[in-house]
Amino acid sequence: MNFPVVPLGKPRGERADAARNREQLLAAARAMIAEHGTRKVTMDALAERAGLGKGTVFRRFRTRAGIFRALLDEEERRFQERVLSGPPPLGPGADPAQRLIAYGRARIAFLLEHHAIARAALDRAQPIPVGEVAMTRPHIRMLLGLSGSRLPHPDTLAVQLTAALEGPLLLYLSMDEDAASPAMEAAHPLAESWQTLIERVLQVDLPPEEA
Amino acid sequence: MNFPVVPLGKPRGERADAARNREQLLAAARAMIAEHGTRKVTMDALAERAGLGKGTVFRRFRTRAGIFRALLDEEERRFQERVLSGPPPLGPGADPAQRLIAYGRARIAFLLEHHAIARAALDRAQPIPVGEVAMTRPHIRMLLGLSGSRLPHPDTLAVQLTAALEGPLLLYLSMDEDAASPAMEAAHPLAESWQTLIERVLQVDLPPEEA
DNA sequence: ATGTTAACCGGGGTAAAGTCCGTTTCTCTG
DNA sequence: CAGAGAAACGGACTTTACCCCGGTTAACAT
Known part of the structure; x- marks a missing residue:
């Protein structure tokens, strides 16, 4: 047998x-x-x-949106790997504030690159299953926790920061279909602004250290 | 002729x-x-x-979403009036930070109340026509300007704060259909968290003055 | 090998969004 | 009040997401 x-x-x-x-x-x-x-x-x-x-x-x-979610999932897995085990400051090793900023930059670039698919993956029937296609909220939540900053409602704040990061690209920015060079123009201020947001929320002040 | x-x-x-x-x-x-x-x-x-x-x-x-937009517009007009000419701190008169916080609280309540319609008004085909159904972004932008705080990219920051305020209710939180008492529970931390966000971004520190 | 079973396949069917165009109704002018 | 022209109306038509169900096939145990 x-x-x-x-x-x-x-x-x-x-x-x-x-x-x-x-x-x-x-x-x-x-x-x-x-x-x-x-x-x-x-x-x-x-x-x-x-x-x-x-x-x-x-x-x-299951649904049309599901196709795009599946497509996005593949890319997302790659992205997630860079975040979980890539080099700092995106990966582990840097201090939480720097990792949050780096994450925001990377995420904006990611969403910009896959903008069309990401929007098509939205399904207005159900809200976004947070944490499935999106690792953003738990990651932000974790880094907030590691930051040592005393924050009253870190869970809720994580939701709001997630929205601040992803919302503009999913909800508000127009940029329909073409978006090659205008995209790059939109990305820069968004990333800068994200950095400001994080610096102020965590009450740190990092000098602008660009690559 | x-x-x-x-x-x-x-x-x-x-x-x-x-x-x-x-x-x-x-x-x-x-x-x-x-x-x-x-x-x-x-x-x-x-x-x-x-x-x-x-x-x-x-x-x-024009579209199904258009119906709900029209419906929402009516309520929005009422809301807008309170903001533009109602009593402070929501209306003019208080200092910008307090007005931002009050606006956030009021907006969260508003979105909670009209949650179903607001979600149905979303149209994944076109992005949100910012400033049409939504006064949020320009209003936040204005108050950021009035605050006197030196902010690097106020326009972009306004977009992100708008997303932080509205995104959670439009995109991420579930709360499907019923949401009577769970709604109230969700509203409170969101509002608290919004206050933290504003205080830190504007680098003010208002003592918790509740009603 | 081969029977059993659960999962897969296909394509035709339904409901609902959005389009078209001939017809009706309003409104303005003389 | 009559008539012309523009705008609004209505409902059949098209498109598309999503369902269903009978037939088929892969995986597993014996």
Whole structure:
């Protein structure tokens, strides 16, 4: 009697065909976005392009926003790695204030780069499942805690700082579709302003040390 | 050769029937929201309830979100009046820091009260037309200017503070549909936290003077 | 190998947003 | 008051997100 593969632990592994199809769908979505922007990524078109049925697309991603969330998740994982184990000041090692500032800069760049996808990943039906696609709030929360600054409601403040960082790019800034050079112009003041915000909230005063 | 109608001046006043119908539509929408929540306000149902055709609904409001924007605009106007000409510290008269804090408190209460409509007014197709439905950003911008605090990028900072104030309620907090008592619980720390934010950004320190 | 089962596949079906265009209604002028 | 022109109306039409269900297939145990 030989032991079966993976006796338990996971309820069940993803089936091989399913995995293959998911890759095909994500690849097709990426291609369609590159060609025509997010607007043209319809469920029918995506299914046809990937050579699959419509039902399959919905089983994999639940909703249209889900596709973009999945796409974003990949990038997000890379980003998260840089934050969790990359070099300081983004990664561990620097002091909390500097890490917050560095995080803000990096996050703004990230959101700018994936702006179209990030917006399409929003689903007005449900609020953003904080901490799933977004690591921002818990990370900010942690750094606030490490900072040693006495803050009355750090959890709530973390929510508000998260909104201050991501909201402008998700909600308020226009920048529709093109946004190549105007993006860079918008990024700079946002990052500067974020630094000011952090310095004042943590009551530190770092000299402007740019790269 | 006689001159055509309305040489110039106004493009044209709104036609009487149009005005009447708009009122009917808004009233119907309000009733439907009160009865079944925003989810059940569909364009077809709204048209039927108001005794009008669907085309009419779309001409008036362009999009589904437009209905809720219109609804919100009315409340917003009332709110705006309190801010622009009401008693201090919300209205003019108090010092900028206190007004910012008061504005935040009032705004949080406002968004809490109209949470469902505000969320339904979001349109992921277009970003928020800043300054149209929302007076928040310009108001914050003005008060930052009046505060005398030297801030590097006040315009951008105003955007971020706006997001910090409105984002949590629009984007991140769940609170779906019911939110009567949990709402009040959520409101308090948000307001406290907003006060901290402002105090630190403006580098003032107001003693906790509660009502 | 092979039976069992749970997950997957596909495509046709529904509901709701948004568009079009022929028809009706208003309003202004003479 | 009559008539012209502009604006508003209405509802059928199109598009698209999302559901459903019968048939199929991969994974596992024996």
